[in-house]
Amino acid sequence: MTTVLWDIDAQDWARPGTDAIVAEVSKSTDGSVILMHDAGGDRGQTVESLPRILETLLERGHHFVTIDRLRTGD
Secondary structure, three states: OOOOOOOEEOOHHHOOOHHHHHHHHOOOOOOOOEEOOOOOOOOHHHHHHHHHHHHHHHHOOOOOOOHHHHHHOO
């Protein structure tokens, strides 16, 4: 089992609104691990924010990898 920590907490668990979630995740940099939640109540804001987050990060040239790939650098 691999322990994984994050450097960006989307704070989506607090349901701060889609704009706030997108703004928090937009602070990410190369190699960031972003914590988001998929359980524990209404996740509508999280789901609604995902298209904007993905578009923003892709426009910045980021790409998405698995934790294994991030860990091994492959």
